[in-house]
Amino acid sequence: MTEKLFDVVIIGAGPVGENVADRVVQGGLTAAIVEHELVGGECSYWACMPTKALLRDAAALRAARALPAAGRTVTGDLDPATVLARRDRFASNWSESGQVEWLNHAGINLVRGHGRITGTRTVTVTQTDGTTTTVQARHAVVIATGSSAHVPPIRGLADVAPWTSREAAAVQNIPTRLAIIGGGVVGSEMATAFSALGSQVTLVSQSRLLPGVEPFASDQVATALRTAGVSLHLDVEVTEAHRDSGAVYLALSDGATVEADEVLVATGRTPKTKDLGLDHVGLTPGDWLRVDDALAVVDDGGDRVGDGWLYAAGDVNKRVLLTHHGKYQGRALGDAIAVRARGEEPDLSPWGRHAVTADERAATQVIFTDPEVAAVGLSAEAAAAAGRNIRVVDYDLGAVAGAALHADDYRGQARMVVDADRNILIGFTAVGPDVAELLQAATIAIAGEVPVDRLWHAVPAYPTISEIWLRLLETDRGSSAVKDSGRADQSG
Template sequence: MTRSEATAPTTGAPDGDEFDVIVIGAGPVGENVAERAHAMGLGAVVVESELVGGDCSYWACMPSKALLRPVAALADARRVAGAAQAVDGGLDADAVLARRTSFTSNWQDGNQVAWLDSVAVDLVRGHGRLDGPRRVIVETPDGSARTLTARHAVAVCTGSRAALPDLPGIADARPWTSRDATSSKEVPGRLAVVGGGVVGAEMATAWQALGSDVTVLVRGDRLLPRMEPFAGELVAESLTEAGAKVRTGVSVESLERPSPDRPVTLSLSDGSRLEVDEVLFATGRKPRTDDLGLETVGCEPGGWLAVDDSLRVTGVHGGWLYAVGDANGRALLTHQGKYQARIAGSAIGARAAGVPLLETDRWGAHAATADHDAVPQVVFTDPEAASVGLTAADAEQRGLRVRVADLDMGEVAGAALYADGYRGRARMVVDIDREVVVGVTFVGPGVSELLHSATVAVAGEVPLERLWHAVPSYPTVSEVWLRLLEACRG
């Protein structure tokens, strides 16, 4: 038995089952809250009912990107004369799936448990529920109950789950959720993807490349509706060229599957019917807050937990309850949740030490300001779509006076070298009154590695006149920054 799974804590914690900080949920967010609290001198324990490492490690970020990386590598080779001639055939689906499985550690969490142990954070396996202020009762795998008490804080880091619509026949149809889409051991012959957001676009890209006949069904008028319009347009164009079918303005009204080994038939809003072997619903997320005992501390169960910028749940007497990551609904992204975790852990430590916080200060050490103004996201489709900050429409809705610079990324020398006939687009949104960048979007092969430079510019509120002195190396795709600045100057 590792120290982290021992009956009683041994490092930095009070006696027995009393801890400085209790973290419910051992995904990347919970792990980071606990580690940061420990670094602040507090004893921490995490409670986990599934695998330590959470959805990101086993059913989301890691397996999905492992499925998508071979797609991009093959596409990149085919876009360069000389390399293209060396490409023979398509992806080896079995090899791709095996590599995917290796990145999930075959759905075993031993390495993650060892990491917790290495940072002196304790682990209790089981389902944790609040039972009044600073108290958590854990139903352990052997059926017994264990009561944990927090001296300073409890952090809810339970993440989110796929939200399925209430449609006739959906239960019998046994649809895929994102978990099924990233863990399937077989390639379906025909796959319907319902939803045009990030999960839908990425999984359509992956499974089409692995050999599925993919149909994407989008209720709205485009893919990736939260990004600049051209992002979804370029991704849809590429999916169509690859052989997938993208149907917009259509929704599923009912499903029919006579038996588990038979195809599923979808009845659509335009009157047509679609028969497929599997159907993935990528239609949003909902918080895992419905069975946490929140009602015992005056909170409504089942919804997103409202928090201040230090991630403390509002309206809870004593200010000891925190909600970090997807549970608060601010930005449902692993990296953003880990950012929140660092803020929350530091705030918990400061409050425990009696240090005043500057939580209302913009960009302060205990304020998750980036959640509002500088959230980065990459969609690992082919082409990739990457954005940070505000779209032009978002900025205008906030009442900002903006100037927009658009660029065909194929005009950049580095992009032309990266891929023959490089197709992509970039947009920079500038706040005219402050002369700072408030949003950037890139679409094109390999643009994910450009995004952090944009994130630094947005989060740092770097003046445009200073950005002129950030010289991009030639000939790299990063020269897009120079071209955008030129376009912005007019």
């Protein structure tokens, strides 16, 4: 056994752990990251990057076909092998060498093996050959192990060797028939990708599609998937699964049966906390980690573990299960740990330098389906459930000149949710082709708590899709200056 001492020890070398370590080192401290898989984590190899690479070619092809002249120049369908080859490049061919090189350049120490908490500020790392290293932290231990796919206890499902998001993201052969269990983000995006790559896709969801977004966005994505040939079974459950002669059969609660070559389970995430030694600090292994506003791990009573030396960032604390928000937490936490090490107090006031206020008030998400869904802040339903006095303003994106120029027969919708008492934006959702780039403007308005009256003076360029902001504001005011009559405005 060997022993090592650092200022901060981080368990998990995904984007969240890397951001914590980077900020700690920039703050003048030493940091070690413990990792037993690929440095770079889920996002780099099995989620964000490879899945979006799977989707991008199909999106570009649809964009070209939405214009008459460009569409005539496009012949044939996507070549799956070429799409997968580009995906491989964005997954670095599942090589971590570039990520390890970055750690070295940043001055971050890498400790190989599986890390477990074995005492106060102490992590024991077990290598594949069974040897162990004890890593001690002077100031803090941070858990940034993320989450993994949840496989529900459906009778027979484990026996059919189902895919999870990892197998889908790293697929080498496109199945002729793919069944997807789950209608959330992963299920909807993979239905979009695999149908474009030639699979006959069937999706089964126990709720409506994309239950976390505004219903109008869910409906437009469902319509588009059906148009693309995806068979949707919504508001039903899979009750049993079995494999026979190579095919997978799913029995549904409405009496129907789905037959496929492979089945992808996309029913949510579970925390990677089962084997971290949480019992040594009075916590239950396998649970999501509860944290306070400083991201310090707390027990069921809300008290910090020990004297507050244990932190959790990213998926594992279940605040927002999105990579970019995990990285945001990592940046704030790394800076705060460095501040505390200097004997100072971090700024945890709302929107303060070390706060993670955006997790609750301005969480952002893009769903890369066809059409895209972009959302930030609260939905109308969530705002009403929270007791907020709100105004809901909707507008047809297809009636905006920039959208009409962007694609023939452009279909989309945008919604802003306004806090009527403070007259500030607290939620925004858009659905339509290429709406992702609208999101940052809404995020700035929400995070900056910009009064709606001030937004009138943020003049959108004409003719762009961003003109939707003017139309939403006019609708909110009840303006009759412009009459679109369901067509793209041509007045400028």
